[in-house]
Amino acid sequence: MKAVIAGVTGAVGSAIGRQLTRNRNIPVVGLARNPPSGPIRGIDYVQIDMAEASACARILQAHRDTTHLFYCGRATHQEQVLEDVASNLLLLENLLNVLEGASLSHVHLVQGGKVYGVHIGPFPSPAKEDDPRAPIENFNYDQEDLLRARSQSGHWSWSASRPNTLLHFSPAIARNLVSSLGTYAALCKELGAAFDFPGPQAAYHSLTQVTSIELLAEAMDWMTSDSGCANQAFNITNGDAFRWSQVWPRIADFFDMPCGSVRPMRLAEVMSGRELLWQKIVAREGLQPLCLSRIVNWGYLDATLERTWDELLCTNKTRRFGFHGWADSQELMLALFAQYREARILP
Numbered sequence: 166m167k168a169v170i171a172g173v174t175g176a177v178g179s180a181i182g183r184q185l186t187r188n189r190n191i192p193v194v195g196l197a198r199n200p201p202s203g204p205i206r207g208i209d210y211v212q213i214d215m216a217e218a219s220a221c222a223r224i225l226q227a228h229r230d231t232t233h234l235f236y237c238g239r240a241t242h243q244e245q246v247l248e249d250v251a252s253n254l255l256l257l258e259n260l261l262n263v264l265e266g267a268s269l270s271h272v273h274l275v276q277g278g279k280v281y282g283v284h285i286g287p288f289p290s291p292a293k294e295d296d297p298r299a300p301i302e303n304f305n306y307d308q309e310d311l312l313r314a315r316s317q318s319g320h321w322s323w324s325a326s327r328p329n330t331l332l333h334f335s336p337a338i339a340r341n342l343v344s345s346l347g348t349y350a351a352l353c354k355e356l357g358a359a360f361d362f363p364g365p366q367a368a369y370h371s372l373t374q375v376t377s378i379e380l381l382a383e384a385m386d387w388m389t390s391d392s393g394c395a396n397q398a399f400n401i402t403n404g405d406a407f408r409w410s411q412v413w414p415r416i417a418d419f420f421d422m423p424c425g426s427v428r429p430m431r432l433a434e435v436m437s438g439r440e441l442l443w444q445k446i447v448a449r450e451g452l453q454p455l456c457l458s459r460i461v462n463w464g465y466l467d468a469t470l471e472r473t474w475d476e477l478l479c480t481n482k483t484r485r486f487g488f489h490g491w492a493d494s495q496e497l498m499l500a501l502f503a504q505y506r507e508a509r510i511l512p
């Protein structure tokens with residue numbers, strides 16, 4: 166067995182890298198355009214632009230003995246706009262064109278709740294894997310269709326994971342719910358403001374689900390090694406659900422500040438000029454000298470907190486096929502805040 170992780174420096178790619186190097190004694194190759202910020206133990210990093218067909222053909226020749234492709238790539242995108250279909254499809258297609266051969270036995274595709282349109286508006290919830298597609302442009306559909314069509318040859322199988330919003334400790338990734346929320350809390354506290362919920366009232370009370378990234382990586386490992394999962398997609402969440410109204414006061418407590426009220430505002434606008442204030446906090450608290458753009462993505466936080474609809478993915482199929490992992494979402498979120506504090510990234 167030899168694994169290639171496409172997008173090895175991303176949130177999901179890093180997590181499956183940790184999972185494979187911890188638990189499987191196999192060669193692992195990781196692809197991305199920019200080198201990892203630190204060493205990634207046990208992974209052979211290969212610098213490549215997957216959008217360049219000729220570069221893929223040239224550089225990946227040496228890896229045509231790959232048996233498992235974990236596709237965790239994602240074309241560069243803006244928040245709150247639909248992600249581009251063509252550029253995302255191209256990345257996967259270029260890899261398949263080179264790696265599809267005698268050795269390839271399985272391709273795993275990371276999708277997400279966006280398959281059900283969680284980012285667009287209310288959807289049939291809890292969503293099931295075989296629910297009808299939403300009538301929107303969605304690169305997840307095109308990538309899945311590509312795998313369905315190309316695997317018809319019968320030489321290899323595919324699987325797909327569908328996590329919802331991910332919870333993770335990723336110091337080098339600003340598009341992160343935990344570090345973004347924690348930075349928002351710290352800035353509010355510094356301003357003498359309470360910890361107000363910036364989304365609409367209905368979003369404070371709707372039901373939502375998140376996915377531990379380590380749980381997702383375990384599930385991806387399971388899907389790619391259990392032949393019963395061949396050619397199937399699976400929802401992967403922590404298994405519980407929560408309302409922001411339940412967790413918001415706990416976050417305020419963590420940062421030792423008063424819990425505020427629902428005060429809808431666009432953080433991408435309100436927080437855009439807070440770099441100097443953040444650097445004041447950094448200096449006083451002895452935090453790592455990181456600028457806001459390294460630890461927070463305001464547009465992503467706005468998009469996550471503005472969903473006035475329930476956002477639930479049914480995980481019955483996943484359990485029926487044999488994966489029973491779970492996590493306590495609220496406890497995990499608090500543990501991750503503590504990890505960011507311990508790492509001197511959040512106060």
Ligand SMILES: NC(=O)c1ccc[n+]([C@@H]2O[C@H](COP(=O)([O-])OP(=O)(O)OC[C@H]3O[C@@H](n4cnc5c(N)ncnc54)[C@H](OP(=O)(O)O)[C@@H]3O)[C@@H](O)[C@H]2O)c1
Pocket residue numbers: 171172173174175176177178196197198199200213214215216237238239240241256275276277278279328329330331338
């Ligand atoms: N993050 C979440 O909360 C979340 C939640 C649910 C589902 N998902 C799904 O999980 C999948 C992975 O998302 P992610 O958030 O982990 O992505 P990400 O953090 O943005 O990582 C993307 C990875 O792809 C690499 N990449 C992008 N363009 C490339 C190119 N042209 N050539 C080579 N490498 C390239 C990036 O490295 P370089 O930029 O250095 O090339 C990076 O390693 C997506 O399908 C996403 O929808 C994510």
